[in-house]
Amino acid sequence: MSAPGDASQSPDRPLPDEWSIPRIVRTMVPLLAVLSVLQLVSGTVLQTYEATLVRYPALLVLVPVQIGTAGNLASITCSRLTTQLHLGTYELSLANPELRANAGAVFALAGTVFGVVGVAAWAIGLALGGALGLGRVLLVSLSSGMLLAGLVVVTSVAAVEASYRVGLNPDDTTIPVVTNVCDIAGVLILFAVVTLVV
């Protein structure tokens, strides 16, 4: 076990060295580069609303939660559906109990998270010198959260279904892609709602 280098590699698995620095860097950097260019979409939206965000800190408080929660909900839904896929019990149907349980849970989780976040963002915003009322922050938070939940369910199911048909392993591809797409969509939805409400 303490033998250095490749001495401990079993001979029946002539895998390339997964632990070499150039190999790790070459695999990760292109992926991360593409991902960060994608995230510029969210960044552009934030930049567009710069004046509004600087004026209403409560909205700025909402941003990281909005970015993180979407991806989290998507990754939970995707990994549960792909587990079903691997077990052979997946079926794209409204009668699929796992699908229904997931959709229900995603909406309930979104309601919980974005309810709490709405109140917290309002209070923090107030402490930081903002002037948005509780009703308005809660309206922005909950309505964008619920729209997001709908989007997460639809996107996750579509992505799992697509990777199943194309024959890609959904664990490798679906989750990173869907997580990022939902993170970006989270920001887009938030500001669509902000435009309507604030």
Add this chain to the structure above:
Amino acid sequence: MPGHATARDVYRQALPVILVSLVAGLFAGTILGTETMRSFIADVPGLLLLLPAFLATRGGVYGSLGARLSTGLHQGLIEPRFQLDRRLTNAIVASFINGMSVSVFIAVVTYLWLGLLGSDGSLLELVGIMVVAGFLSAVLMISVLITVIFVGYRRGLDPDNVIGPVVTTLGDVFGVFFLLVGVVVVGGVV
């Protein structure tokens, strides 16, 4: 069986992780919303533009370091203590290189994109901020991840269950904080 989980089961299992990321997000948001950060946002063109990319790549870089270490531990390829093992140091050096190069890449792309949007930023300033923030994140994330994974593993925790919340929480909170530090440092130098 997974096929029989009800919405209530899924809700209960997912809630802890979601709440951890919620608290982290609120902390990060609070730092973003402070008077200081808002004045930086108004003063430094491109800061909001690069924010989502910077935060997202923290997760990518250090989440994958965590996953790699966890797999290595499970396979018995690395041992749960800090030593100059080739695999361990390679994984750490590689994630440092990944973190730094992607940070600089984000700064450059942000600068170019700002130009296309018709506003001007300073390439030097953006690269400087990203180098400082990227470096501080790398040092913090790598040392905390290794400590948490090794200590947790020795005490019987499955690293796979720990990495997600640790990376999300620290990545978001300290990502935004180090961005702020980056602006201060670069503002003092440039």
